[in-house]
Amino acid sequence: MHDPDVFRAMHVARFHAEPAIFAAPGRVNLIGEHTDYAEGFVMPVAIDFATLAGISPRSDGKIVLYSENYGEERSFEAAALPAKAGQRWTDYPLGVVSILAGEGHAIPGFSLSLWGDVPLGSGLSSSASVEVATALAVTRLIGVSYPGPVLARLCQRAENEFVEANCGIMDQFISANGAKDHALLLDCRDLSFKLAPIPPNVALVIANTMVKHSIAGGDYATRRAESEAACAIINSHRGGVPFLRDATLEDLEKWGHEMAPNSLKRARHVISENLRTVAASEALLKGDMAEVGRLMAEAHKSYSQDFEGSCEEADAMVALAQDLPGLIGARLTGGGFGGCTINLVEQDQAAAFVEALGSRYAAQTGIVPQIHICHASGGARRLR
Numbered sequence: 001m002h003d004p005d006v007f008r009a010m011h012v013a014r015f016h017a018e019p020a021i022f023a024a025p026g027r028v029n030l031i032g033e034h035t036d037y038a039e040g041f042v043m044p045v046a047i048d049f050a051t052l053a054g055i056s057p058r059s060d061g062k063i064v065l066y067s068e069n070y071g072e073e074r075s076f077e078a079a080a081l082p083a084k085a086g087q088r089w090t091d092y093p094l095g096v097v098s099i100l101a102g103e104g105h106a107i108p109g110f111s112l113s114l115w116g117d118v119p120l121g122s123g124l125s126s127s128a129s130v131e132v133a134t135a136l137a138v139t140r141l142i143g144v145s146y147p148g149p150v151l152a153r154l155c156q157r158a159e160n161e162f163v164e165a166n167c168g169i170m171d172q173f174i175s176a177n178g179a180k181d182h183a184l185l186l187d188c189r190d191l192s193f194k195l196a197p198i199p200p201n202v203a204l205v206i207a208n209t210m211v212k213h214s215i216a217g218g219d220y221a222t223r224r225a226e227s228e229a230a231c232a233i234i235n236s237h238r239g240g241v242p243f244l245r246d247a248t249l250e251d252l253e254k255w256g257h258e259m260a261p262n263s264l265k266r267a268r269h270v271i272s273e274n275l276r277t278v279a280a281s282e283a284l285l286k287g288d289m290a291e292v293g294r295l296m297a298e299a300h301k302s303y304s305q306d307f308e309g310s311c312e313e314a315d316a317m318v319a320l321a322q323d324l325p326g327l328i329g330a331r332l333t334g335g336g337f338g339g340c341t342i343n344l345v346e347q348d349q350a351a352a353f354v355e356a357l358g359s360r361y362a363a364q365t366g367i368v369p370q371i372h373i374c375h376a377s378g379g380a381r382r383l384r
């Protein structure tokens with residue numbers, strides 16, 4: 001995370017006012033892929049990359065936003081906020097302000113500085129970290145306080161309704177509610193959650209394949225429709241299965257023959273992934289890291305073979321990690337068809353692991369990957 005003292009000095013030099021400073025982390029999903037819209041389980045971890053937000057009041061009725069990452073300052077009238085997104089970075093903080101205004105809060109003028117080290121657009125959720133840091137800053141300024149889960153929902157709405165990006169609640173939820181040295185098992189049905197410890201000597205090595213494929217013949221929407229079609233068939237037989245969260249592997253044995261082959265495979269991924277995600281949280285609670293690693297390997301196989309959500313590069317990144325010293329478990333994380341893998345690695349082997357994985361991947365694919373060593377960190381908080 002960037003140095004809060006440097007950040008404070010930056011805000012003071014620009015706006016001539018003392019800021020209140022907040023930090024909100026990015027995240028990585030340890031296990032639980034494409035289970036969220038099936039009302040199932042995900043288990044993200046907050047990481048030690050974060051966005052800082054500094055806020056100070058203004059008396060001229062303006063909302064002035066500055067991002068150090070973009071080196072850009074933009075000004076708006078608090079009394080006449082834009083109703084629509086402008087297709088730029090300011091949409092994320094403005095979306096939060098707009099949702100808070102919609103909740104009936106009067107929004108005064110303020111200066112807001114942002115500075116993050118969450119890599120932008122790499123799947124580590126810099127957007128949620130901006131939203132949550134902004135939401136903490138603005139709510140503090142106007143003297144209201146929301147519980148973390150409620151704050152997360154407001155930030156998700158900012159991204160869905162203002163930015164018009166169709167994301168689930170996971171990113172904002174973990175950014176707002178993460179806990180140091182813990183993963184968070186989130187039930188996407190009712191947003192109840194349980195923390196599960198990650199040993200402090202385990203590093204989260206996040207390896208960016210540097211590819212993002214838009215695949216021929218379908219994408220996220222197709223996969224989702226295929227898995228929902230399987231769910232509808234199960235529901236037509238025994239009822240009470242509005243989502244695959246409610247289905248079992250036995251259901252697939254009974255009625256799988258009525259499903260299109262792809263529907264059956266997608267459903268098998270979602271149903272088994274829910275089981276693995278809950279099992280992984282239990283293994284973490286027992287400190288059984290070998291079991292966590294085994295579940296991650298199974299999860300990757302299911303994601304790649306049944307969900308067909310991986311790609312050559314991500315499969316390579318996972319395969320090339322397998323025999324490296326210190327590896328506990330590796331899998332593709334995120335929406336699929338590229339993006340990052342998450343590797344749980346013994347901390348004292350992490351630097352050598354990164355070296356070796358990077359050179360193996362470059363040699364095999366011709367692509368130089370970005371690989372980050374992260375740790376399970378705390379959720380959003382006030383720094384000063």
Ligand code: ADP
Nearest residue numbers: 067069089114116120121122123124125126127
């Ligand atoms: P991800 O969330 O995976 O990093 P997104 O495309 O969802 O990728 O969000 C990235 C966007 O979030 C950036 O393009 C930018 O608009 C905004 N953003 C992230 N970090 C910052 C920052 N420090 N300052 C300003 N805008 C940011």
Ligand code: MG
Nearest residue numbers: 125126127128
């Ligand atoms: Mg995002």
